[in-house]
Amino acid sequence: MNGLRILTSWLALTCLVALTVAGWQSRITNRPSQTRQEVLFWHFWGGRDRAVVDDVVHRFNESQDQFHVRAIAMPGNNLQAKLFLSVTGGDPPDLVNQDDPVLADWAKRGVIQPIASVATRGQINRLDDWMFESARRLSKVGSDYYGVCNGLDIRALYYNKTLLDQHGLEPPGTLEQLDRIADRITPDAAAASGGHYAYLPDSRRLWAWGYVFGGRFYDPQTGQVEVDSGPIQEATRWMASYSQRYGADNVAAFRQGDQSLPGKTFPLLPTESDSLVGRYGLIMDGQWRTRDLLDFQNERRQLSLPSPEFGVCPLPPPPGGRSRAGWVNGNFFVVPTGAKCPEGAWEFIQFWIGLEHPEAAAQTCAAGGWIPVSQQVVETTEFQAYLVQNPLFGQFVNLAGSPNQFPVPSVPGAAMFKRTVESAAYQAMSYPDRPVGPILRQANQRIQQQLQRAGAE
């Protein structure tokens, strides 16, 4: 009985000490200054990106005597519902970072403030001149800023240079050359029995190819959806031609095989130690994969194994298409309606994107492997040093400055817009014998109806 009492006492004491230490620790890490205004910042970053975000917040707080940012990681897919509840409940955060195409929806519903309500006219004009066009497109609804883009995700074509060299081929500069590469390396499904295809289009990437083919999915002047327009049909037809060539079922099976790679390994990378070819010879992906390539090459070097050479090129256009084009998305800040410290939020946004101090933004982008939103940040010494270490990344940065990088149209109902286009492309690629026109027309009609409903609300 005595022993039990002692054990209970010890347990109680340990719990008390643990709680006290945890409470003290939490007060230390989140301690706002008595004299500074708190800026509550919701974001969704996790993993190794969280440390980068915490560092930015720390650097900002160190530089401030007026505001103190308190960052709260809000992972999960329900950020939207949480934000809405906080806004309607009258206790929203001061700043939110998001990467889904929701800007127009939030703006239309009055959940977020126009940036003009926190920034001066001069600062808004400065953003217009200072930001990449692609970043501006991600920040605006119509002609007004409702968000401020702080990082771009650009897609390009990664290629296995060693494989192309083996076949005496150059990286593709045109769509025809890409088709020729595919034809040479994998003329038919039987040629892919070794476990790799030269190239396979991904149905989710009609967004990119549609723009490369010279199309646009939406006309902001007339408010008309143009998913079934000529260039988008052409792009879809071209993507489906690969399913026709290899067999839709084979393509589908191979694509699902990508998911079996451990830890979502980049499928361009060889998985066997004695191989120099991965599942694809060429693949469209974003700038974050350059890290994977560097890690892979370092690992092979350490193990004294031969490593293939890799390269990156812009998506090759067809005749009459757009060069250096593609689909862009990215992260953006928004200031919710009813934010208690919108001035602090705007101060932090400027700090993060580097509007006043590009060096600070360069440090953030280099640490996170993120594409800056302005050429001025790109040109800083720190970021240039990063590009020297990671030259492939530079290709993506170059593309970020292209006027031909387009996001999902910033309209209310954009989430459904995106889903429906991807679903239509999947259908077209699954049934390559069916005419593409009716599939896209049906999608067009659905999206148009949805946009009308969303706009009419």
Add this chain to the structure above:
Amino acid sequence: MSGKRLPPTETAAGWLFCLPWIIGFLALFVWPFFASAWWSFCQYDMVNPPRWVGGSNYGRLASDLVTQQGFGQALTNTLYYSLLSVPLSVILGVLLAVLLSAPLRGQAIYRTLVFLPSVIPVVAASILWLWLLNPESGMVNYLLSWVGVPPQNWLNQARPAISMETMEMIRQGGMVSSFKLFGSKDALVLMSLWGVGNFVVIYLAAISDIPRSLYEAAEMDGASPGRKLLHVTLPMLSPIIFFNLVMGLIRSVQTFTSIYILSEGTGAPAGSLKLISLELFLSAFSDLEMGYASAMALLLFIGLALATLLLFRTSRYWVHYRMVA
């Protein structure tokens, strides 16, 4: 006891003890239910006040049904899934329970093995199934290859096994060596069968409760094992089968987590995994159409209530309740 009133203090104490539940019931069930019913006639985005739009949400649901888009597609998918998974899980559950009730060596181990998948969290199980159903390296295709079935595309194929399209393909080309029969919805049905252990436990308890005398009487009448199963076990199990049928139906319509993970929250491929629960979620929280989603939820509720009522009505013909003397 009848007619005898309790002292007021005891009545008050009774109400007081019930109060937490009553408050919870009213706040978390009754109010949301009626609020949702009201919203189904409104345009509501969770931020701005609901705006009355009459029956337009229901009109849209009807139009979706005709075009087989959105709600129409989701309803078809849900019906396919429920009509396959519920009866199959009942049949498999009963069969497994009958087998596991036989006095075998290592019976406890077999029972544990059957029940084990049910305790694995849905998220983990869904990830596991993504691997098992991989067309290239998955174990399911490997096992199917033993019986000569060509590799199936499972989660990357929108076309299900039972469809006009598949029938047409079979009619035209026959079962060729590369024929892809099973699609994503079939994969979902397969996954649901994996968790049949929950039902098996209930069946096992019910089987052990069947009086031995009934089997002895059947044996004296010369009944074969098959006849005993058909005329003793199944009738005696019928109340449990009925219970599992109703619960399975409700559960199948509510399936969400697994499809959310398997389709990365989009219902892909080509909306084939978009069951009503996911369509409802996307409409409410992604497209911000709470009114439309509420209309869908109300129709779902009515549909489920009618299906349950139908089951109850038909139960008098096939459910045998044991009369206790």
